[in-house]
Structure formats: C-alpha cells, structure tokens
Amino acid sequence: MAKIAPLSGFPELLPAARVVEREVIASLAHTFELHGFANIETRVVEPLDRLAKGGEVDKEIYVLRRLHAAADEDAGVGLHFDLTVPFARYVLEHAGHLEFPFRRFQIQPAWRGERPQEGRYRQFTQADVDIVGRDRLSFHHDIEVMRVMVDALDALPIPPVSFQFNNRKLIQGFYRGLGLPDVTAAIRTIDKLDKLPAERVAELLVSDAGATPEQAQRCLELATIRVPDTSFVERVRALGVEDELLDEGLAELAAVVEGCAAGEHRHVTVEANLRIARGLDYYTGTVVEIFMAGYERLKSVGGGGRYDALATDGRTTYPGVGVSFGVSRTLIPLLADGVLAGSRPVPSAVLVAVTNEESRTQSDVIATALRARDIPCEVAPAAQKFGKQIRDAERRGIPYVWFSNADGGHEVKDIRSGEQVAADPATWAPPEEDLRPQVISNEETTP
Amino acid sequence: MAKIAPLSGFPELLPAARVVEREVIASLAHTFELHGFANIETRVVEPLDRLAKGGEVDKEIYVLRRLHAAADEDAGVGLHFDLTVPFARYVLEHAGHLEFPFRRFQIQPAWRGERPQEGRYRQFTQADVDIVGRDRLSFHHDIEVMRVMVDALDALPIPPVSFQFNNRKLIQGFYRGLGLPDVTAAIRTIDKLDKLPAERVAELLVSDAGATPEQAQRCLELATIRVPDTSFVERVRALGVEDELLDEGLAELAAVVEGCAAGEHRHVTVEANLRIARGLDYYTGTVVEIFMAGYERLKSVGGGGRYDALATDGRTTYPGVGVSFGVSRTLIPLLADGVLAGSRPVPSAVLVAVTNEESRTQSDVIATALRARDIPCEVAPAAQKFGKQIRDAERRGIPYVWFSNADGGHEVKDIRSGEQVAADPATWAPPEEDLRPQVISNEETTP
Numbered sequence: 001m002a003k004i005a006p007l008s009g010f011p012e013l014l015p016a017a018r019v020v021e022r023e024v025i026a027s028l029a030h031t032f033e034l035h036g037f038a039n040i041e042t043r044v045v046e047p048l049d050r051l052a053k054g055g056e057v058d059k060e061i062y063v064l065r066r067l068h069a070a071a072d073e074d075a076g077v078g079l080h081f082d083l084t085v086p087f088a089r090y091v092l093e094h095a096g097h098l099e100f101p102f103r104r105f106q107i108q109p110a111w112r113g114e115r116p117q118e119g120r121y122r123q124f125t126q127a128d129v130d131i132v133g134r135d136r137l138s139f140h141h142d143i144e145v146m147r148v149m150v151d152a153l154d155a156l157p158i159p160p161v162s163f164q165f166n167n168r169k170l171i172q173g174f175y176r177g178l179g180l181p182d183v184t185a186a187i188r189t190i191d192k193l194d195k196l197p198a199e200r201v202a203e204l205l206v207s208d209a210g211a212t213p214e215q216a217q218r219c220l221e222l223a224t225i226r227v228p229d230t231s232f233v234e235r236v237r238a239l240g241v242e243d244e245l246l247d248e249g250l251a252e253l254a255a256v257v258e259g260c261a262a263g264e265h266r267h268v269t270v271e272a273n274l275r276i277a278r279g280l281d282y283y284t285g286t287v288v289e290i291f292m293a294g295y296e297r298l299k300s301v302g303g304g305g306r307y308d309a310l311a312t313d314g315r316t317t318y319p320g321v322g323v324s325f326g327v328s329r330t331l332i333p334l335l336a337d338g339v340l341a342g343s344r345p346v347p348s349a350v351l352v353a354v355t356n357e358e359s360r361t362q363s364d365v366i367a368t369a370l371r372a373r374d375i376p377c378e379v380a381p382a383a384q385k386f387g388k389q390i391r392d393a394e395r396r397g398i399p400y401v402w403f404s405n406a407d408g409g410h411e412v413k414d415i416r417s418g419e420q421v422a423a424d425p426a427t428w429a430p431p432e433e434d435l436r437p438q439v440i441s442n443e444e445t446t447p
Numbered sequence: 448m449a450k451i452a453p454l455s456g457f458p459e460l461l462p463a464a465r466v467v468e469r470e471v472i473a474s475l476a477h478t479f480e481l482h483g484f485a486n487i488e489t490r491v492v493e494p495l496d497r498l499a500k501g502g503e504v505d506k507e508i509y510v511l512r513r514l515h516a517a518a519d520e521d522a523g524v525g526l527h528f529d530l531t532v533p534f535a536r537y538v539l540e541h542a543g544h545l546e547f548p549f550r551r552f553q554i555q556p557a558w559r560g561e562r563p564q565e566g567r568y569r570q571f572t573q574a575d576v577d578i579v580g581r582d583r584l585s586f587h588h589d590i591e592v593m594r595v596m597v598d599a600l601d602a603l604p605i606p607p608v609s610f611q612f613n614n615r616k617l618i619q620g621f622y623r624g625l626g627l628p629d630v631t632a633a634i635r636t637i638d639k640l641d642k643l644p645a646e647r648v649a650e651l652l653v654s655d656a657g658a659t660p661e662q663a664q665r666c667l668e669l670a671t672i673r674v675p676d677t678s679f680v681e682r683v684r685a686l687g688v689e690d691e692l693l694d695e696g697l698a699e700l701a702a703v704v705e706g707c708a709a710g711e712h713r714h715v716t717v718e719a720n721l722r723i724a725r726g727l728d729y730y731t732g733t734v735v736e737i738f739m740a741g742y743e744r745l746k747s748v749g750g751g752g753r754y755d756a757l758a759t760d761g762r763t764t765y766p767g768v769g770v771s772f773g774v775s776r777t778l779i780p781l782l783a784d785g786v787l788a789g790s791r792p793v794p795s796a797v798l799v800a801v802t803n804e805e806s807r808t809q810s811d812v813i814a815t816a817l818r819a820r821d822i823p824c825e826v827a828p829a830a831q832k833f834g835k836q837i838r839d840a841e842r843r844g845i846p847y848v849w850f851s852n853a854d855g856g857h858e859v860k861d862i863r864s865g866e867q868v869a870a871d872p873a874t875w876a877p878p879e880e881d882l883r884p885q886v887i888s889n890e891e892t893t894p
Contacts, residue, residue: 003539004536004760005540007490007492007494007524010492012487012488012489012490012537012541013487015485015487015545015551018485018486018487019486033794033883034794034818034821034822036793036794036823036824036825038462038465038794039462039465039466039469040461042459043457043458043459043570044491044570045454047454052514060514061513061514062511062512062513062514062522063511063512063513063514064509064511064512064526065510065512066507066508066509066560067499067507067508067509067510077454078514079511089451090459092451093451093453093459094459094461098461099839099842099843101828103825104462109491113522123491123492138828138829140807144826263815345546346483346485346550347480347481347483347484347485360587368710371481371482374481376482376483377482377483378482378483378550381548381585392546395546396546436480
C-alpha cells in the first residue's frame with residue numbers, strides 16, 4: 001500500500017491540536033449551559049427536499065447512496081450543510097415534546113462539497129445557539145441570544161472579535177421610506193459593498209434596483225454608518241427618511257448594541273455596522289456578522305439573526321433568533337499559524353517507569369493509585385534504561401516520571417527542571433497546570 | 448408542509464436523554480484520559496477502496512455524491528462504518544507526527560446502510576480505545592487496553608457488564624494440535640454456536656471443515672469451557688492436545704483474565720469463554736466480546752482484540768490491540784426502557800422571575816451574578832403572574848425560581864418543597880446535586 005495523501009477540504013487534527021479544539025468546544029458548551037441552553041445533536045442526514053429548499057446552496061450538498069444500490073438510485077438523503085436546517089426539522093418533528101421558547105445549542109460538523117480554501121472546508125464544525133418560539137417570540141430574546149455568543153467568544157483564547165450588528169427592518173424601512181421601488185434587489189446590491197467599490201454599487205442600485213442616483217447616494221450613506229454605540233440613531237435620523245419600520249429597526253438595533261456592549265469584555269467589541277445585510281432571505285430583524293482581528297481574510301467567523309419563520313408545519317409557525325460560530329473556520333487557521341497550540345499531545349501527567357518486566361505489576365499498582373486521585377498517567381511501554389524512559393516521556397511531553405526504588409521508596413522527577421523528590425503515590429500530585437494538557441495562546445503571533 | 452416522520456435507523460434524542468448520552472461520553476473520556484489515551488477525531492469519509500477492503504461489510508457503505516454531479520459520478524468517498532478503518536488510515540497518514548506506541552481514544556458516529564432494528568442503527572456512536580505500535584507491540588498492552596475498557600464501563604450507570612475473553616492463538620493452536628485440516632473453516636464454523644445447536648455445528652465441522660467426528664467433539668468440548676478465572680488452563684490441558692501456539696494462547700488468555708479481574712469492580716465481571724472467536728480475519732491473539740445483563744438480545748455491546756497488522760504501508764507494519772463500546776447500541780435501548788433518564792431537559796438550575804418588562808434588566812443582572820459563580824440560570828421569557836412563571840419552571844424541570852422584591856430584597860423558592868427563603872445573588876448556591884442535570888439510573892427496571 002502506498003503512502004496516503006490527505007483528502008483536500010477534510011482537515012484532521014493531530015492530538016495536541018485536538019486538545020485545543022476540545023477545550024474550545026468545552027468552553028463554548030459551558031457558557032451556553034450557564035445561560036440555560038440545552039444541548040442537542042441531530043442526525044447528520046436530512047431528506048433531500050428539505051436540504052434543497054434553500055435553493056442557493058443546493059449544488060454543494062453531498063447526497064448519500066448505498067454502495068450496492070443502482071448507480072442512479074440514491075438514498076433520498078444528504079449530509080446537512082449547516083445546523084439551522086436540521087434544527088428547524090428537529091423542532092417540527094419533536095415539537096410535542098419540547099417546551100417553548102426552546103433554547104438549544106448544537107456543536108456538530110456540517111458538510112459542503114465546495115472548493116476548499118483557508119477557512120472553508122468540506123467538513124467543518126459549527127457551534128450554534130438559537131431560541132425558538134411557538135407562534136411568537138419576544139424581541140428581548142434577540143438581545144439574549146447575542147449576549148450568550150458575546151460571552152462565549154469572550155471566554156475563548158482567540159484574537160479579539162468584533163460583533164457587527166444591523167437590523168433588516170432598519171434597512172427595509174429606510175429603503176421603503178426613501179421610495180425605492182425594489183427593496184429586496186437593493187439589499188442584495190448593497191450586500192456587494194465588500195466586493196465592489198462604492199461607485200460601482202451605486203451604479204448597480206440604479207441599474208438593478210431601480211433607484212435614482214440621489215436614492216443610491218442615500219443608500220450608500222446609510223451603509224457607511226459604523227459606530228460602537230447607539231449614536232447611529234441620530235446619524236440615520238439626519239438622513240431625513242421617515243418610516244415606521246425604520247423606527248422599529250432603529251429601536252431594536254439600539255437595544256441589541258446596548259445590551260451586548262454592557263458588562264466587561266476581555267476582547268469582544270460590539271458595533272452597529274449598517275452595511276451588514278446578510279443576503280439570506282429568511283432574516284427579518286436583527287442580523288450579525290462576527291469578525292476576528294488579524295483574520296479579516298476569513299470574512300466572518302460567525303453570524304446569524306432573527307427569522308420570523310424558522311420553521312412551519314402549515315398550522316404553526318416557529319419564529320427564531322440565533323447565531324452561529326465557525327469552530328473549524330476559526331481554529332484551523334489559528335492552529336496552522338501557531339497562535340494556538342496544545343501544551344502536550346497526551347493526557348498523561350506522569351509516566352510510571354518500569355524497572356524490569358517482572359516488576360511491571362508494581363508500576364501498574366502505582367498508576368492505579370494515581371488514577372484513583374484523578375491524575376492521568378501511563379506505565380512505560382518497555383523496561384528500558386531509565387535515561388531512555390525519561391527521554392521517551394520528554395519526547396511525548398509528559399512532565400513527570402515516577403521511579404520505584406528496590407527498598408520500596410518512590411521518587412518523582414520533573415523532567416523539565418530535572419528536580420527529583422521523594423513521593424508517596426497516595427498523596428503526591430502535580431501542580432494544577434500540569435495535570436491536564438493546556439491551550440497555549442500566542443496572541444502576539446497574530447499576523 | 449406536512450408533519451414530519453422520523454427517519455428509520457437514525458434515532459435522535461430529546462434534550463433530557465441527550466444529558467445521559469453526554470454524561471456517558473464524558474465519563475468514558477475521563478477514564479480513557481486517566482489511562483493516558485489521547486483523543487482524536489477523524490473526518491467522517493474515507494476513500495472507497497479503503498472502505499471496501501474489509502469485503503464483508505461493503506454492501507452497507509454509504510457513498511457520497513455531489514447533488515449536481517452526474518448521476519453515476521460519485522465523489523470516490525464514503526462514510527466510515529466503524530472507527531478502526533479510519534484510525535488505521537490516520538496512523539498511516541500521520542505516522543511521522545505520532546509517537547509509538549500510540550494510545551488513542553475516539554468517540555464518533557459511524558454509518559451503515561443496513562436494516563434498522565433495536566441496537567442496530569444506520570447512524571450510531573462508538574467509543575474505541577486502541578494502542579498501536581510501529582513494527583512491534585508488546586503483549587502487555589493487550590492487558591492494558593482491556594483494563595481501560597473494564598474501568599470505563601465499570602464507571603458507567605448501566606446494568607452489569609461481562610467481558611468474555613478468548614485468544615485466537617489458543618483456538619488455532621488447539622485445532623492445529625488436534626490435526627484439523629482447515630483451521631480457518633473450523634473457526635468460522637464454531638462461531639455459529641450462538642445461532643445453531645451444538646450437534647448441527649458438529650456436523651458442519653465434519654462437512655465444511657474436514658474434521659473427523661472425534662475432532663469435532665473435541666472442538667465442541669473446547670468451546671463449552673467458560674470460567675471466571677484461569678482454571679480454563681487445566682481444563683484445556685485435560686483435553687490432551689499439545690501445540691506450541693496453544694501454549695502461548697493459554698498463557699496470554701490467563702494473563703488477560705487475571706489482569707482484568709484484578710481490582711475492585713462495581714458491576715463488571717470477567718470470564719474466559721472459549722467459544723468466543725470473532726469472525727473477522729484480522730484478529731490474531733486476544734479477542735473479547737462484551738455483554739450487558741438483561742440485554743442479551745442486543746448480542747454484544749462491544750468487542751475487540753489484537754491484530755498483528757492494523758495497518759501497513761508496505762514497508763512498515765503497525766500491530767494494534769483495541770476494544771470498542773457501542774454507545775448508541777447500549778444507550779438507546781436503556782433510554783427507551785427507562786433504565787436511564789436525565790433529571791431535567793434544561794441546564795438551568797434557576798429561573799429568574801421577571802416582575803414586569805420594565806425591570807427585565809434587573810433580572811438580567813441577577814442572572815449574570817449567578818453565572819459568574821457557575822450557576823446555570825435563565826431569565827423568565829415573559830413577565831406573567833408569578834404563579835404562571837413558577838408553573839413554567841416546574842414544567843421545564845428547573846428546581847429554583849428567584850424573585851426580586853420591590854424593596855431590593857431577594858427570595859429563592861425550591862419549587863419541589865415550596866420552601867422560599869431570603870437569598871443573596873452574590874452568595875446563594877443550590878445544593879451540588881441540583882446544579883446540573885443528573886443521570887437517573889433505575890437499574891431495577893432492567894428486564
């Protein structure tokens with residue numbers, strides 16, 4: 001069998017990097033649970049008709065077929081490409097067993113058959129929090145769910161993160177108040193501001209969205225408003241457009257920005273950025289995109305918003321609000337750049353040396369005693385010379401080696417300092433920071 | 448949109464059941480890490496030629512195809528059907544970055560397109576521990592890896608579990624010493640003892656494996672030996688067969704049984720059961736199957752063994768030993784039968800009541816104070832009458848409701864006892880057992 005090449009778009013982590021991913025996932029889950037969000041996992045497949053409804057992403061769906069089925073006979077299911085479609089289906093399928101508003105978090109992989117590039121993978125892990133109501137869902141949940149993600153990302157050992165909020169009612173109300181003939185086309189066009197120069201977008205607003213040059217100018221003026229507080233309200237008012245929906249959007253956005261900026265944050269900042277639109281049709285109020293300092297090339301590392309119809313079964317409609325964080329999109333570049341690393345690839349804090357194969361059982365007894373006090377350890381694989389056993393521990397990142405003397409005494413060596421002290425397996429413990437692998441954060445290496 | 452039917456073979460858990468699954472997975476991971484096993488996750492897809500090599504399972508593989516690819520043009524990859532094939536590939540692909548013996552655990556879903564039934568699902572989660580060496584792997588790792596799984600399952604809140612060990616060298620040596628012409632055929636035939644009566648198996652040994660009736664009788668005698676200690680050695684010796692490989696197998700099996708039975712176990716028992724063969728060709732020494740009391744109908748809930756060539760790249764061979772536990776196969780029936788349940792479907796220990804919408808921010812401040820001390824809580828979704836807010840908490844299983852008085856004082860009510868006491872958000876905490884959802888084990892309901 002030949003050497004194995006990696007599969008493009010399916011990144012895999014070595015054990016030390018996986019330490020980082022697990023710690024990040026555990027930290028996210030901890031914050032989500034502090035806010036009362038229940039964890040669920042959905043099956044990875046959904047019926048094709050449910051996946052394909054989104055329309056714009058259907059070409060990236062992976063369809064399943066049993067190997068020995070006929071070549072053109074697929075299983076009618078595909079891998080989910082996000083966690084929103086399966087969550088909507090989960091809510092519909094299990095509604096009778098859920099209490100609403102239902103608050104859930106979900107951290108799972110998703111799959112898209114698109115061309116792989118940095119930050120875009122064919123298999124990638126996402127972390128989503130959503131609150132979904134039955135028939136109705138109060139606006140204050142918008143603030144609540146966004147705050148949860150602010151707190152969650154603030155607790156992570158990643159570079160500074162910026163939450164950029166807008167509100168679809170604000171945009172729609174402004175465009176309507178301005179008298180634009182095709183509000184939807186205008187939103188789609190403004191959404192191109194990060195790819196095209198402003199003058200070109202203004203031209204497109206005229207040609208594609210039926211705006212006058214003066215209206216196009218106003219749209220651009222709205223889109224350039226970007227402030228870290230609620231001063232955007234005054235600036236929008238100064239543009240002189242009057243509309244009820246605009247008023248509602250301004251009030252909602254001000255409440256979200258104020259609510260999310262409140263409290264002490266280590267490295268999360270919050271802004272109102274009035275060019276954020278999020279192209280997807282289903283957003284109806286709050287929208288957010290999340291960016292990471294030094295990694296603007298990844299575009300957003302998360303996003304979300306309010307949708308008045310997350311799901312519907314014809315009789316009942318389930319409005320929702322949620323936000324998603326791209327775990328793989330964020331971590332894989334940070335790991336590749338050395339911004340984050342695991343302190344060691346093994347959980348073991350101690351390698352129990354073996355004097356000779358006849359006394360292996362005695363080493364096992366010591367390991368058992370350490371484990372009984374929650375100290376991860378392993379017994380040396382071979383009774384080699386102690387120097388060799390110490391070098392093995394060093395190479396694997398295990399900080400301590402345990403020796404048993406012929407007279408029944410014990411010593412433990414910190415192989416970093418070389419210090420070796422007498423120790424009792426019933427009482428000795430390593431310092432807390434050596435007990436488990438840690439995440440090492442080198443934020444200064446951020447490009 | 449119509450009501451949604453579940454997808455057969457793809458079970459999904461409601462939040463309270465998911466509490467149980469997460470606790471079980473966390474407990475397994477904790478034990479594996481105490482023994483120095485590093486966690487990895489592999490991508491869910493493997494190249495088809497790697498998946499199909501196993502031969503006997505290839506018809507159950509799910510192949511991937513991009514939705515808009517031609518109908519007969521698949522992506523050349525399929526979903527893994529176990530965690531051994533991807534682990535073998537991971538070892539080959541990343542060998543240059545791993546230290547051997549490499550000890551890893553992996554807890555992930557796998558997929559098989561077979562007909563669903565109780566304990567057999569199309570998507571199911573497994574927990575695997577393996578130790579893999581480069582070129583060589585000492586026998587003592589057989590004992591080590593089996594002990595890890597003994598400890599891991601002993602710590603779970605499940606019914607009693609039995610580890611039934613055998614050794615392929617023992618069987619092969621016995622058959623060879625007996626002079627059987629086709630040892631492989633004989634092993635395959637003896638493996639049918641759990642489906643066919645002994646006389647029928649004896650006939651098949653004669654007709655399919657070329658045994659004499661006397662040899663067939665001895666094979667059956669070997670297969671009926673089942674003891675909880677090393678007394679099998681004497682009983683096998685009494686059958687009068689001499690063979691070097693048999694001697695080796697007897698010594699290995701005795702060491703595994705002795706090593707795994709040592710120490711105190713809550714509900715794990717260990718046996719030598721000389722009819723356990725495990726049909727798969729790649730086992731070369733220790734084999735094990737795990738059964739759960741009251742759930743014999745599931746067949747084994749786990750199994751594994753020694754393979755002298757887990758992986759090879761032509762120049763280097765990687766021998767391994769490992770054991771797998773069927774998380775879904777075990778938990779889904781236990782959850783369905785009510786043997787296990789989650790104590791509540793939400794992480795929140797406290798619902799902070801809202802007096803009126805104007806004072807919601809004050810309730811948020813209390814929630815923030817509780818969360819700062821790691822107490823999961825949520826703020827009531829609506830400022831309804833307190834009686835209604837209490838009933839909401841009750842329905843959702845949240846044990847405490849927090850009230851703020853107009854005078855700035857606070858009270859917290861245990862809604863189970865009805866007791867309501869003054870409380871300070873900076874110091875009050877619920878009892879440890881109420882802090883997070885617990886796994887409730889009703890082992891007496893085991894059928």
